[in-house]
Amino acid sequence: MILLIPLAMILATASCYVALYKDSEQSFRRSLITASILVFFFIAVSTELLGLLNAVNRFGIALSWLLFDAALAATWIRIKKAHRVTHRSLGQRWLSGIRRFYQSVGPLTVFMLGVLSAITLCVAVVAIPNNQDSLSYHLSRLGYWAQQGNVAHYASHIERSISFSPFSEYVHLHTFLLSGSVHYFQLLQWGCLAGILLLVSMIVRLFSTSAAALRIALCFAATLPIVVLESMTTQNDLVVAFFLVATAFFVFDYLQNKQQTSLYLIALCCAAGMFTKGTFLFYALPFGGYLIIRMIGQPAMRKHLLGFVAAGVVLTLALNTPFWYRTYVLFGSPVGTISNGNQNDLQRPADYVSSVSKHVFLHLGFVSPGNRYNDFLHTQLKNLHAAMGIPLDRPGLGMPFKMNKLNFNEDFAHNFFGIWLILAGIPLLWCARLQRAANWYAALTLLSFLTFCFFISYQTYGSRLHIAFFLLAAPVVGIAYAAVLPAFLSRLLPVVLWLAALPFALLSASHPLLSTRWFFEKIFPTVNNALHLNMRIDAANLNLKQESVLHATPGRLFWGDHWAGLQGLFERANALNPQKIGFAFTEASFDFAYQFLLRKPGREFAHVMVGNPSRVLENPVFQPDLIISEKNMGNGFDYNGQSYRLDWQSDDRWLYVSVN
Known part of the structure; x- marks a missing residue:
């Protein structure tokens, strides 16, 4: 029965390709992303409807997928006949598109992404x-x-x-109900990361034709430590990031190509994104505001505004209201009360600067002899707060601040290279001569992070809440560095990022493919002592020494x-x-x-x-x-x-x- 899901994806992708995108750029990738959004929306709606009938069981779920696949098959047959498309010609077009993408990315990048994806896929399925x-x-x-x-x-x-x-x-x-197995759970986040990489490549293409930009952007996104680790888990940060990056893509796709389809896909992404995690709102708000302002300012787009806003509001409320109501009845709030402590209590501008600085410094830490690097940064952060006249750990602005060193846990790993590439890349935007639309995209990405920091306080596990920002920033990083780096360095940078990401794929603290017990008992103590890294590897560091998932x-x-x-x-x-x-x-x-x-x-x-x-x-x-x-x-x-x-x-x- 589990095969009903990939069957639906194939039928939906084929129908979207022929009916909407066969003459568009990146037609296969667009079709696959659109099909994924439609299938996700079906899952959300069908689950709520089956719940009303008390039919959330193997039979009810299987029957809903059989009916959905039958409807998709009937739709595909009609579309195929109307457009006179054969399965052979469709397959040839898809293969041709895949070959062109392979050529633009290059064999080395495909190899690196393939190795990383294969490792994480193995862990996701086996563990x-x-x-x-x-x-x-x-x-x-x-x-x-x-x-x-x-x-x-x-x-x-x-x-x-x-x-x-x-x-x-x-x-x-x-x-679970279709297969009776838990081994498909972690494929959701892994699959969403694959979709995000497709979206990153599509965003880069909107603003640049540079192959170097594409390579850097894809490798930047795929090698972020927290992203690598989360792609092997059943958390939901990559799922919500998929809807956020899709929203950003469709906003700029609509503004460039004026396709109404993109508007209604934004509405679907907003509904599903809010149904996944509340942080969607903070990151999506700047992109939504920008789109509405642009639509108001252009008469040709203004006529679509009312329908777009209505679709977004109706779909979001229709999908989310049942769950919000159930939660409100119990807790007196549609989102419950347990996350109230994560909200910022901003009383003056200095509090906001404190929030932003701590969110940024969360990623800047690293290992160093005697911990001198982290001590230096921590001192600078305390000096900043002293100059503003507020304590570093003022109540109402989050958890007590702690500089990270190096963490292989999917809750706490941070993006050391990623944050430095972003910070160093900001001034590069002034000399990279990017398209105007690319500069707007970069500004909105930064604004999305600043919006998040306004509402959400610092947390020691905040790195995973920043996943959406780093993935939104990937196209900007790719385009900016490709514009200023010489050819050799633009090829070297993805390799460095890939090498830095491999340990996170292989040595996850919770489910490593290679035994971390061997590493932390035989290899790391010597390095730790010789360089005076002062990293704890005893029992107090929860489950650091794990067996391989192949044997545990x-x-x-x-x-x-x-x-x-x-x-x-x-x-x-x-x-x-x-x-x-x-x-x-x-x-x-x-x-x-x-x-x-x-x-x-x-x-x-x-x-x-x-x-x-x-x-x-x-x-x-x-x-x-x-x-x-x-x-x-x-x-x-x-x-x-x-x-x-x-x-x-x-x-x-x-x-x-x-x-x-």
Whole structure:
């Protein structure tokens, strides 16, 4: 059944190609991006509709895809007949376009991107998803949705699972119910990165015909450490970045080519982007404002303005309102309350300068002998704040600031080379003689970052929230450096970026293709001591020494060094053969990991004794056979008229069983 998804992509791409783009530049890439947006929108809408019918199950999802594929097939047959296109001629056109793209990029760049993509694809398919946020809330939702047959909110200790936008998880829900496997989850982010690279190449083409610009832009985007690491996870930052970069492309595509199709694709991207992550709004706002101003100023485009705005508002509200309403009912806010601490409390201009500077300095840190480089930068940042008369860590402006060194975790890795290339590239824009449209694109990209910094405070994991900015900046970096660098350096730069990215692809802290245990036990200590890097590689650095995903067990991937102490919990729980299991968790508990290791046909899970507003959704007659708790509840307690006693305890986990 999982093949229904690629079948839909092929049919949609073929139909878009023939009906919309066969005579356009970059026709195959445009068709593939448009088809992806349409398929994504179908997933979002169909999931909500199936939820209303309580039909979120394998049969309901499969039937919806069969009907969708049948409609796409019928559409393709009509279009093919109307345009007198054969499968052979279509295939030849696509192959011709691929060959032209290969020639413009060059074999070396194709090789580098191919190696990087192959490594990350292997990890994405082989590894069990084990990102901390994914285990807590991204993937934990799926089991409860499938269990209840809809996507309504449920009682949960983990507020993020019922208040954070769910689009990425809707895609995972479809792949899981169609295949019964978790090994397709991480392909979403990997596929979105592939789509982003196509979009980057298309944006470069809008402003430049330089092959060097294309090579640099693609390698810059594909080798960002946080991007490489996230492409192997089930987070959603690359998914929202796909919709953001697509929005930016279609804005400038419409302004240059006046194709109305681009306007309505922007509306679809806005609806889906907001349904993926709220940060979409901050990055997209400057591009949307620029487009509307340009449309108002030109009579030929003004006639499309009302329809475009109406489509954007209607689609965004239609797609997002059901989820927002469900969240509002529980929390009194359509976006919940758990992210309130991430909002900036700006009281004067200096607070905004503080926010921007900390967001930038997040990426500037690196390893150095005696940590002198980081100490120097940290001192300059403190001096800046002292000159403005505010503390570096003023309450209301985010988490306490910390300079990064070198991190291989998909939550904390930063983009050292990327930020320096952007900062050094800003003055290059003045002498690169770019097209006017390219300068506007560069200005809007910078403004999108400044808008984000206005609303969102500094966070130690903020690097992944900056992914959209770095990917939006990739075409500008490519065009600017290609315009000023000699030919040799323009070819060398992508190679340097590729070499710097390979360790992140191979040695991810959470799911490495090569064993990080070997590296950090045999190789790194010598380097660390010889250069006085002062990097901690002991147990305090969570799960730094990992086995290869080719050999590690799911339990080891989930809990790392803590797995040895937890095996007894799962062995005991499964030995009791419960039909109903209750969870008493914290906000950071690995809900999905428990479900994965305890899942059996007919077994039911539910959160119990919930302390947040979702407690009103607890089933008052649910009496679990056992309760797994990450909170110490003593030797026993009562729940829903049933008594429970402590049966097992280890490593801050407690197992309580019902007393008959």
